[in-house]
Amino acid sequence: MIAYEDILTWIRTFAETVAAERTYLTELDSAIGDADHGINMDRGMHAVVGKLDGIATPDIGSCLKTAGSTLVSTVGGASGPLYGMFFMGMGGTAVGKETLTLQEFATAFAAGIGGVERIGKAQPGDKTMLEALLPARDALQAAAEQAVAVGPALQLAATAAEAGMLETVPLVARKGRASYLGERSAGHQDPGATSSFYLVRSAATAWSGL
Ligand code: ADP
Ligand code: MG
Numbered sequence: 001m002i003a004y005e006d007i008l009t010w011i012r013t014f015a016e017t018v019a020a021e022r023t024y025l026t027e028l029d030s031a032i033g034d035a036d037h038g039i040n041m042d043r044g045m046h047a048v049v050g051k052l053d054g055i056a057t058p059d060i061g062s063c064l065k066t067a068g069s070t071l072v073s074t075v076g077g078a079s080g081p082l083y084g085m086f087f088m089g090m091g092g093t094a095v096g097k098e099t100l101t102l103q104e105f106a107t108a109f110a111a112g113i114g115g116v117e118r119i120g121k122a123q124p125g126d127k128t129m130l131e132a133l134l135p136a137r138d139a140l141q142a143a144a145e146q147a148v149a150v151g152p153a154l155q156l157a158a159t160a161a162e163a164g165m166l167e168t169v170p171l172v173a174r175k176g177r178a179s180y181l182g183e184r185s186a187g188h189q190d191p192g193a194t195s196s197f198y199l200v201r202s203a204a205t206a207w208s209g210l
Helices: 004-020 022-032 037-052 060-074 079-092 102-120 130-145 150-166 177-185 191-206
Strands: none
Touching (some): 004 060, 004 191, 022 191, 037 060, 037 191, 060 079, 079 102, 079 191, 102 130, 102 150, 150 191
């Protein structure tokens, strides 16, 4: 079982990771974008953590939705609405829930990706955050079907996300700012896929005992 407190720990761990990797994420974005991905994500996640401290009721859905709307309203770059829709999409499946099974978490995670796909309209292989999120989604679903425990399941998902992140290096970007570079976007790791790997790894770290 994943409890409300575990969701908070996940989000806080992600915020800490983004803060620690802020310069690296911005460096990745300077190669194929406008050098602000670390700054964007750190500003957004800092605001999210501040908001979560004020929530009184242990409702996972409303907590995730608050995280999403905070990202939309505090991040100017593409990643604000994209991560915003991810958390809002996740939250929509978990309204009124104080705990989630691994299957419920996998379903919520997939719904979050659905939100990213709806507003971003990216396809697999377009060199976006989906490159890390889609393999993680599939690994989570497979783990849930095989009744793997939560901690090991998230470890499998993080490994899948990391492989997807690394696979962005040779890809030519077809969405977002990096797509303006055309062929010259190849040879660089996608910043959004990197932060998305951190998102999944943060759950694996936070939930290693579950
Ligand atoms: P901006 O590009 O506006 O400066 P960021 O630098 O914060 O925003 O985020 C860039 C990341 O957003 C990219 O590395 C990519 O992973 C992701 N991204 C951009 N466009 C899309 C899209 N249409 N769908 C999914 N992810 C996208
Ligand atoms: Mg940018």
